[in-house]
Every structure is written in C-alpha cells, then in structure tokens.
Amino acid sequence: MFMKSFYLTTPIYYVNSVPHLGTAYTTIAADALARYRRMTGHDVHFLTGLDEHGQKVAQAAAENGTEPQAWVDTIAPKFVEAWKMLDITYDDFIRTTEGRHVRGAQAFLQVLKDSGDLYQGHYEGWYCVPDETFYTEEQLADGKCPGCGRDVQFIREDNWFFRLSAYQDRLLAHYEAHPEFIQPETRRNEVVSFVSGGLKDLSVSRTTFTWGIPLPFDDEHVMYVWFDALLNYITAIGYGDPDRAEEFAKRWPAQYQFVGKDIIRFHCAIWPAMLMAAGLPLPETVFAHGFLLTKGEKMSKSKGNAVAPADLVARFGVDAYRHYFLRDVPFGADGSISMEGMVQRYNGDLANDWGNLVSRLLNMTEKYCDGVVPEPPADADATADDLELRGIAEALPATYEAAMARLDYVGALEAAWMLIKRANRYIEDAAPWNLAKSDETRPRLLAVLYDALESVRIAALFTAPVMPNTSAEVWRRLGIGDPCSVTDIAAESVWGKLPAGSLVVKGDALFPRIYEEE
Numbered sequence: 001m002f003m004k005s006f007y008l009t010t011p012i013y014y015v016n017s018v019p020h021l022g023t024a025y026t027t028i029a030a031d032a033l034a035r036y037r038r039m040t041g042h043d044v045h046f047l048t049g050l051d052e053h054g055q056k057v058a059q060a061a062a063e064n065g066t067e068p069q070a071w072v073d074t075i076a077p078k079f080v081e082a083w084k085m086l087d088i089t090y091d092d093f094i095r096t097t098e099g100r101h102v103r104g105a106q107a108f109l110q111v112l113k114d115s116g117d118l119y120q121g122h123y124e125g126w127y128c129v130p131d132e133t134f135y136t137e138e139q140l141a142d143g144k145c146p147g148c149g150r151d152v153q154f155i156r157e158d159n160w161f162f163r164l165s166a167y168q169d170r171l172l173a174h175y176e177a178h179p180e181f182i183q184p185e186t187r188r189n190e191v192v193s194f195v196s197g198g199l200k201d202l203s204v205s206r207t208t209f210t211w212g213i214p215l216p217f218d219d220e221h222v223m224y225v226w227f228d229a230l231l232n233y234i235t236a237i238g239y240g241d242p243d244r245a246e247e248f249a250k251r252w253p254a255q256y257q258f259v260g261k262d263i264i265r266f267h268c269a270i271w272p273a274m275l276m277a278a279g280l281p282l283p284e285t286v287f288a289h290g291f292l293l294t295k296g297e298k299m300s301k302s303k304g305n306a307v308a309p310a311d312l313v314a315r316f317g318v319d320a321y322r323h324y325f326l327r328d329v330p331f332g333a334d335g336s337i338s339m340e341g342m343v344q345r346y347n348g349d350l351a352n353d354w355g356n357l358v359s360r361l362l363n364m365t366e367k368y369c370d371g372v373v374p375e376p377p378a379d380a381d382a383t384a385d386d387l388e389l390r391g392i393a394e395a396l397p398a399t400y401e402a403a404m405a406r407l408d409y410v411g412a413l414e415a416a417w418m419l420i421k422r423a424n425r426y427i428e429d430a431a432p433w434n435l436a437k438s439d440e441t442r443p444r445l446l447a448v449l450y451d452a453l454e455s456v457r458i459a460a461l462f463t464a465p466v467m468p469n470t471s472a473e474v475w476r477r478l479g480i481g482d483p484c485s486v487t488d489i490a491a492e493s494v495w496g497k498l499p500a501g502s503l504v505v506k507g508d509a510l511f512p513r514i515y516e517e518e
C-alpha cells in the first residue's frame with residue numbers, strides 16, 4: 001500500500017537550559033498530530049532536536065564553568081528524558097553538533113556561495129544574545145532588544161552576508177500564491193507586512209567567537225547560529241549526503257513545521273529565502289502557535305516563571321498533562337495556564353466524564369455479564385437513544401479529521417467528548433441497574449451495555465493521539481488490541497467492531513479525583 005509521507009518538525013531547542021512547559025507544548029502538539037497521522041495511514045517522520053551552537057549556548061557553558069561540547073552533552077539527555085516522560089514518539093532527534101548536520105550545513109553554504117548568494121561585508125550593529133538576533137539602532141526599543149527586552153551588545157565584524165534582500169519579491173509572491181504557507185492568518189499578515197517593509201541582507205557568519213560550524217570556504221568564520229539551526233530540517237533527512245538522496249527526495253518538502261510565534265520571521269522569511277537560494281521547494285505549512293502565559297506574562301526561563309514538566313506530570317500524570325495543554329489552549333492563540341485550570345480540567349473532563357464512564361461501564365459489565373461483552377443488538381431493535389449515540393460515534397471520524405486538518409486540537413477533543421458525554425447520559429437514561437432487576441429486561445440491558453462499551457472503544461481510539469496511555473489501558477480492559485498501533489482509524493472506528501465474547505476487566509480508577517486542598 002502506498003503511504004503518503006508526512007514530515008513534521010518542531011523547532012530545535014536551545015540547550016542553554018533544560019526543557020520547560022513552553023518547549024514541551026510545541027513538542028506535545030507535534031506528537032499528537034504525528035500519532036494521529038500514523039493512525040490515518042501516513043508514513044510519518046517526526047523530527048525534533050537541539051540547537052547546540054551559538055553565543056548563548058557558549059555563554060551558558062562558560063557560566064557553568066565548562067566547555068561547550070561538554071555542556072551540550074550534559075543537557076541533551078535531559079531533553080531526551082523529558083520527551084520520554086511525555087511519551088513523545090519522535091522518529092528522529094537531531095543535534096546540530098552531529099557530523100551529519102555539520103556536513104550537510106557546510107554543503108548548503110557552499111551551494112549558496114557558488115550561486116553568488118553570499119558575499120563578504122562588514123557588520124556594525126546590535127546583537128541580542130538570548131535571541132541570537134541582529135538588530136539595527138532603529139529597531140531597538142529604548143536601547144533594549146525589541147523581542148525580549150534584554151540588553152543588547154554592539155558588534156563590529158567582517159562577516160559573510162546572504163543576499164536576503166534579493167528574495168523579497170519572490171517571498172511575497174509565494175505568500176500570495178500559497179495562503180496555507182503561513183498559518184494562522186494573523187501570523188501570515190505579520191510576516192507579509194514585515195517582508196513588504198523591505199529585507200536587509202543578513203550576516204550569516206561570526207568571527208568573534210568559535211562555537212559554531214566553520215564555513216567550508218573560510219574557516220575563520222563560524223556559521224550564524226540561526227542559519228545553522230534552520231538547516232537541521234533538511235540535514236536530518238539527508239540533505240547533502242549522496243547516500244541519502246532518495247530519503248531526502250521522499251521527505252522534503254515538509255508538510256508541517258511547528259514553531260512558536262516568537263520565531264516566525266526566521267521560519268517564514270529567512271528560511272524560505274535560504275531554500276529558494278538553494279533551489280529547494282518550501283515547506284507546505286509553517287504553523288505558529290501562541291505563548292503560554294502565567295498570570296498574563298509569557299512563561300520563560302529568563303523570567304523565572306517556567307515550571308518543570310516533571311512536577312506537573314508527577315501530580316496529574318502524563319496523559320492529563322498532554323490533554324490539558326491541547327484542550328485548554330487553542331493552537332495558534334496565546335493561552336493562560338494555571339494550576340487551578342489544570343485541576344478543573346482534570347476533574348471535569350477526565351475524572352468525571354471519561355474515567356467515570358469507563359469505570360461504571362466496566363463495573364456493570366462484570367456485575368451483570370460476568371465481564372463478557374454481550375452480542376451486538378439487532379438494528380431493528382434500536383431505540384431513538386441508541387440511534388443517537390451511534391450517530392454521534394459515526395460522525396466522530398469526519399469531525400475529528402476536519403478539526404485535525406486545521407490543527408484545531410480543541411475541536412478534535414470536543415468532538416471526542418461529545419461521544420463521551422452522550423454515552424454517560426445514555427447510561428443515566430437507560431439505567432442498566434434497573435434493567436438488571438428482571439429477566440424480561442435482560443435483552444435491553446445487554447443491548448445498552450454493548451452500545452455503551454462500543455462507544456467507549458471508539459472514544460478511546462480518538463483520544464489516543466492525545467492520551468495514548470489511557471487509551472491503551474481502556475482497550476486492554478476491553479480485551480482488545482492496542483489503539484496506538486492502529487493504521488486505519490477509519491476502518492477501526494466502524495460501529496460494531498467490538499467483538500462479543502471479549503472478556504473485560506474493571507481495574508482501578510483511570511483518573512482519581514484531585515481535591516483542591518491537595
């Protein structure tokens with residue numbers, strides 16, 4: 001069977017410090033999409049990794065009294081551990097200090113040099129180390145970095161420049177012809193207006209420090225860290241390596257590149273211009289999500305309001321963690337997060353709705369049917385309630401797909417919750433505990449249990465991209481396979497696939513309620 005390649009990337013994170021909620025947010029969103037696309041039969045390649053060069057990382061190493069390479073080697077495993085804890089199913093993890101990246105990035109620079117897109121010049125201006133960004137005097141905000149508000153330093157260097165200005169018209173034409181290239185719309189407008197305002201050639205090398213990739217044609221210079229970092233998206237899949245040409249041709253261009261809104265100009269102006277200069281196609285969509293805010297402020301390492309994902313996972317569990325961020329923060333917008341919000345979401349959606357549905361139903365199946373899934377009821381006997389429940393389950397795949405196609409995780413989860421909530425109400429209304437009182441109503445009892453169990457099977461399928469462990473556990477309790485390894489979710493979600501005779505186990509509460517005083 002031909003499987004469409006689906007290449008998805010996150011930014012590669014700076015190793016100046018350990019992962020936090022912000023970097024975890026992008027990575028979880030990408031993971032949920034990667035998992036879902038595997039379930040829709042795509043040949044998914046999900047890349048994440050680390051941005052290990054540059055002044056900021058060199059500074060972090062110096063502050064910690066160590067050499068840059070030793071420093072990045074200490075921090076990199078912390079990212080790997082964090083992504084393991086959060087059940088991130090990346091297919092590749094690139095570090096920009098790896099040989100495959102260094103060689104690919106050098107090959108790329110050589111192509112640009114040969115095509116005449118690079119020239120030697122003199123740079124004089126401001127530089128923000130935390131953002132690794134060049135600024136002109138006019139761009140500064142009260143003498144500080146307009147991006148992060150921190151101090152900037154004045155630098156004077158003889159550098160290599162990239163003819164970014166030459167790509168202004170082609171970039172604008174691309175935005176025009178491909179409205180899907182930058183999403184959401186607000187970010188697209190922001191980039192169009194930025195590029196329309198004129199682009200300056202970009203300094204792409206540095207000479208006043210050495211922690212970077214040497215230019216292949218001038219080893220006095222190391223590559224500007226953003227130029228180096230952006231190239232990870234192609235070096236990881238084999239750019240510049242003749243032995244991996246086929247892989248590169250299959251994977252590039254990417255379907256989605258996820259970024260935070262803070263780095264949209266790099267990804268939507270500089271990056272596509274670099275690709276154009278090298279004669280490569282552009283990614284289909286760069287999607288910029290918003291910031292996580294705590295008490296109205298961007299959460300960041302430097303502001304000291306960054307929370308460690310591990311603390312929240314310890315309290316709520318990994319699935320509840322993943323669910324909270326994707327359910328509470330519309331992807332693309334800024335979102336306020338709080339401990340109260342997380343407890344509410346946990347108790348409401350997970351303990352009351354989903355966990356409760358699963359446990360009461362499995363309990364009843366044990367109690368009234370010795371844990372054996374009953375036969376599916378005959379269609380002719382279906383009541384209006386049965387048909388409504390089934391109708392919601394049958395509408396779910398298309399609604400869910402439409403939401404995921406626009407990266408609307410909130411919409412996708414709401415669609416799954418329509419089924420979960422309706423199934424809870426279905427049980428309330430049908431009152432199996434009354435139906436169990438007489439033999440006469442036993443056929444109805446079995447029909448209700450089957451339909452409710454089938455709804456649970458389908459709900460677990462569609463919550464799997466976000467809450468993989470819970471879904472796997474629910475299917476295990478239903479006595480069926482692993483929802484996370486499904487590759488044809490449409491076929492799998494057909495009503496009536498829950499096999500009669502399967503033995504269910506009730507198990508502990510999936511989401512024990514959290515009380516405020518805890």
Ligand code: ME8
Nearest residue numbers: 011012013014022023026051229230260291292299
């Ligand atoms: O920028 N809310 O790395 P970085 C949401 N190395 N997302 C947030 C966030 C917040 N409060 N804070 C950070 C870099 N992020 C470069 C990228 S790519 C070629 C190079 C997320 O470690 C968001 O995705 O500063 C943002 O784009 C990314 O972390 C920045 O990570």
